[in-house]
Every structure is written in structure tokens, then in C-alpha cells.
Amino acid sequence: MCKTEKLDPQPPAGSSVWGGHDPKDGGAIYLRSCVFTMESGATTVIDDAVYGGPGGPPAAPPVDPAVVAQQAVDKMVLRGPEIGITPKPGGKGVVGMPVYLWTETGQETYGPNTASATAGAVTVTATAKVSKIVWTMGDGKTVTCTTAGTPYKAAYGKKPSPDCGHRYNVPSSTTAAGQFHVTATSTWTIDWAGGGQSGQLTEVRDNAVDITVAEVQVLN
Numbered sequence: 001m002c003k004t005e006k007l008d009p010q011p012p013a014g015s016s017v018w019g020g021h022d023p024k025d026g027g028a029i030y031l032r033s034c035v036f037t038m039e040s041g042a043t044t045v046i047d048d049a050v051y052g053g054p055g056g057p058p059a060a061p062p063v064d065p066a067v068v069a070q071q072a073v074d075k076m077v078l079r080g081p082e083i084g085i086t087p088k089p090g091g092k093g094v095v096g097m098p099v100y101l102w103t104e105t106g107q108e109t110y111g112p113n114t115a116s117a118t119a120g121a122v123t124v125t126a127t128a129k130v131s132k133i134v135w136t137m138g139d140g141k142t143v144t145c146t147t148a149g150t151p152y153k154a155a156y157g158k159k160p161s162p163d164c165g166h167r168y169n170v171p172s173s174t175t176a177a178g179q180f181h182v183t184a185t186s187t188w189t190i191d192w193a194g195g196g197q198s199g200q201l202t203e204v205r206d207n208a209v210d211i212t213v214a215e216v217q218v219l220n
Contacts, residue, residue: 002034002060002120007049017049026054034060034119063122065195071117072126073190073201080207081133081184082109086152093213095168098160101135102149103184110148111188124194128203131189137166138180138211172213179210 007029011017021027034046052058081103087093107113111129118124135143149164160167172180185206192199 002032004030004032004050004057004060006030006052006057011049017051019051021051028052028057030057032057032060060120063120063195065122065124065192065197066199068117068119068122068124068194069126069190069192069199069201071119072115072124072192073128073203075115075117076113076126076128077108078113078128078188078203078205079108080205081130081186082106083182083184083207083209084149084151085182085209085211087211087213089209089211091212093168093211095171095213095215097167098158099137099166099168100150100152100156100161101133101143101145101164101166101184102151102161103130103133103186105148110186116194122195124192126190126192126201128188128190130186132187133164134185134187135164135166136183136185137168138172138175138182139168139170141166168213171215172211177210179212181208181210183208 010023011029013023017029030050030052032048032050050058084100084102084104086100093099103109113128114125116123116125130148131146133145135145137143143164143166145164147163150161168180172178183206185204188203188205190201190203192201
């Protein structure tokens with residue numbers, strides 16, 4: 001919602017606020033205050049000095065739903081994956097064994113995550129969901145998963161992950177750090193609608209862990 005009031009007193013002639021207009025032409029400077037209200041009840045006030053001609057104050061600018069949509073997104077807490085992986089950080093895996101990759105599926109780590117924002121008469125609701133996670137495995141390879149992955153259970157034994165997994169062909173000792181640095185990058189796809197419009201936004205978040213993978217030791 002925006003409110004416009006004539007400044008009293010008016011800025012002196014020649015002030016940059018006039019934007020090159022001459023006060024003698026009958027125009028005036030007005031203070032426009034716009035209040036943006038979030039779903040939580042928090043408000044943001046933006047003040048702006050604007051010129052109005054002899055006919056009175058300028059009309060309030062139309063509210064852009066896309067701008068309100070971004071305000072809704074800014075209200076969300078969107079995080080990188082809460083990484084689950086075998087072997088666990090601090091443990092030790094074996095070359096050639098299946099590596100399971102997954103993330104916890106909370107509102108902030110996988111979605112759906114929904115928020116709304118209001119400006120004037122326009123209310124926009126946005127819903128964010130992770131559409132894919134790209135796992136950079138530290139051995140020069142990447143794995144793209146369109147699911148949250150399957151958490152590993154001992155009962156799975158040596159079976160590969162059904163939807164999001166990897167196998168290392170070399171030990172982590174081949175890297176300078178002696179570990180594989182695994183980065184998981186989530187792409188959040190955000191659909192929004194309101195004010196007679198709809199659209200889509202994208203946000204990217206990541207997280208990382210280090211794991212150790214060793215070669216099998218053969219005993220004679």
C-alpha cells in the first residue's frame with residue numbers, strides 16, 4: 001500500500017529533488033511511502049520523493065507481481081542438501097563398493113517450502129522445491145539426481161543405490177588432501193502466482209563433506 005503526501009515546506013528551487021522541474025510551473029514534490037507486508041506480519045517501508053505536476057500528485061506505480069514474488073522467496077529459508085553418504089565422513093570406504101548419496105527431505109533442505117508476500121492489493125504465493133542435486137564426487141566425476149536419494153541401510157549390503165549413487169575406481173589417497181571432497185548442489189525451482197500473473201524463479205544452494213576411500217588390502 002502506498003500513501004502520497006505533499007511535502008511542507010517544499011524543497012528550495014534548484015534542488016536535485018525537483019529533477020529539473022521549475023517550482024514556478026505549479027508542480028510540487030510529494031513524499032510517497034509504500035508499505036510491503038510479509039506473510040509473517042513483518043513490514044518494510046520504502047519512502048521516495050516524487051514530482052507531481054500542476055494537476056496534483058503522480059499516480060502510484062503499479063505493483064509488479066514478480067517483485068513481490070522475490071520478496072516471498074527472500075522470506076524462505078532454503079539450504080543446501082543435508083548430506084547423507086556412504087562411507088560416512090570420518091569412516092572409510094572401499095574402492096569399487098557402492099556409494100549411496102542422499103539428503104534429508106525437510107522443508108528447508110528439499111521442500112516444498114511455501115511463503116507469501118503482499119504489496120498493495122497484490123498478494124503472491126511462491127512454492128520452492130528441489131528439482132535436482134548435482135553431486136561433484138572429488139574424483140573428476142559428477143552425479144545428477146532428480147530425487148532426494150535413498151538412505152543406506154545395512155540390509156542393502158553391496159547393492160547399488162536404486163536412484164542416486166556412485167562407485168570410486170581409485171582411492172582418495174590419489175588426491176592431494178588424501179580425501180575426496182564431495183559437494184552437493186541443489187537447484188531450487190520456485191513457482192509463484194498472484195496479481196494475475198505467474199512465473200518461475202531459481203535458487204542454488206550447496207553443501208560439502210570429505211570422505212576417505214581406500215583400496216582393498218589382500219592378505220596372502
